Amino acid sequence: MEDNDGMKAKPLPASARRAAPTVPSLGAAPAAQAASGEKYDIRPEQSLELLKALHILTREGKLNQDSRRKLKQVYHLFNFIEPLLRTTLAQHADITLVDHGAGKSYLGFILYDLFFKLHALQGRIVGVEVRDELVQRSAQLAQQFGFDGMQFLNLSVAEAGRAAQLPGRIDIVTALHACDTATDDAIAFALKHQVQHMVLVPCCQAELAAVLKAGKSKSVVHNPLAELWRHPIHTREFGSQLTNVLRCLQLEAHGYQVTVTELVGWEHSMKNELIIASRSAQPAHARKSAARLQEVMGQLGLSAMRPRFFTPLMDASVPAALST
Numbered sequence: 001m002e003d004n005d006g007m008k009a010k011p012l013p014a015s016a017r018r019a020a021p022t023v024p025s026l027g028a029a030p031a032a033q034a035a036s037g038e039k040y041d042i043r044p045e046q047s048l049e050l051l052k053a054l055h056i057l058t059r060e061g062k063l064n065q066d067s068r069r070k071l072k073q074v075y076h077l078f079n080f081i082e083p084l085l086r087t088t089l090a091q092h093a094d095i096t097l098v099d100h101g102a103g104k105s106y107l108g109f110i111l112y113d114l115f116f117k118l119h120a121l122q123g124r125i126v127g128v129e130v131r132d133e134l135v136q137r138s139a140q141l142a143q144q145f146g147f148d149g150m151q152f153l154n155l156s157v158a159e160a161g162r163a164a165q166l167p168g169r170i171d172i173v174t175a176l177h178a179c180d181t182a183t184d185d186a187i188a189f190a191l192k193h194q195v196q197h198m199v200l201v202p203c204c205q206a207e208l209a210a211v212l213k214a215g216k217s218k219s220v221v222h223n224p225l226a227e228l229w230r231h232p233i234h235t236r237e238f239g240s241q242l243t244n245v246l247r248c249l250q251l252e253a254h255g256y257q258v259t260v261t262e263l264v265g266w267e268h269s270m271k272n273e274l275i276i277a278s279r280s281a282q283p284a285h286a287r288k289s290a291a292r293l294q295e296v297m298g299q300l301g302l303s304a305m306r307p308r309f310f311t312p313l314m315d316a317s318v319p320a321a322l323s324t
């Protein structure tokens with residue numbers, strides 16, 4: 001299997017510019033073979049050596065079950081992110097994307113290889129990750145492949161919000177399975193930087209379930225809706241679902257247009273919800289969402305979570321009955 005580094009970039013087909021439900025299959029692309037024998041297309045402009053260095057492909061150019069799942073997720077996510085990159089690039093050449101909870105930075109490297117390297121050499125991808133060994137390894141890989149626009153910071157997402165190493169203007173924030181409340185910190189970071197777009201695939205979130213659990217006995221007596229979280233497994237699942245609902249309302253309250261969809265089929269990941277938020281000035285809608293957010297938290301006994309799901313219009317929008 002030959003390396004395609006340096007091949008001339010072909011314009012991506014319309015199907016790849018839209019959100020597509022399957023792994024993109026690009027005509028003459030070389031195929032990597034999964035352990036199952038199934039063939040997977042690699043994009044013509046994609047570096048096989050990079051996929052090997054990321055351990056997505058084996059040295060022989062094959063895919064195992066895990067890497068097949070990861071590649072499918074990242075390709076699929078690329079289909080959603082690419083149009084956002086193109087729109088932003090039309091506004092300025094020095095686009096910046098910050099990837100929170102980057103891990104081994106599969107997403108960052110594939111975005112750089114498939115898009116930045118070809119179309120946005122003045123652009124930058126910053127990976128934020130708490131595990132230093134992953135940060136070191138990613139920095140080493142970026143150097144090895146000459147990806148000069150990639151940078152990795154050994155910081156928590158919350159610390160990144162105050163970090164001086166980041167540029168003033170950040171265009172896109174991504175967070176793929178950033179653990180627990182790291183997604184909320186990524187949202188707070190993105191709101192602070194007034195980014196144009198956020199692409200979030202939340203991981204498990206236990207914080208809200210703990211608050212529901214703490215207030216359960218009181219809620220069960222006074223609120224028939226508490227049946228939704230009376231049993232422990234429901235507390236966990238409802239807490240997780242509700243967290244994403246509150247996140248979406250919070251984003252809308254800050255003036256973002258929000259789309260929620262599925263990342264890949266459930267057989268690939270249990271944490272499969274994809275939230276895409278893009279800035280759009282609709283003040284009336286923002287006010288309505290802010291009020292609705294306060295109302296939902298008030299009715300479910302979650303007023304303690306207001307600092308987490310803060311909104312710019314919080315004071316004005318809190319109905320008097322809910323503000324105590």
Ligand SMILES: C[S@@+](CC[C@H](N)C(=O)[O-])C[C@H]1O[C@@H](n2cnc3c(N)ncnc32)[C@H](O)[C@@H]1O
Pocket residue numbers: 100101102103104105106107128129130131134155156157158175176177178179182185203
């Ligand atoms: C499940 S992994 C996902 C990695 C990567 N985004 C991906 O999808 O391949 C979550 C990563 O987030 C990192 N992480 C967890 N909490 C974090 C925080 N508060 N700040 C920065 N990184 C965090 C973990 O160390 C881990 O590498």
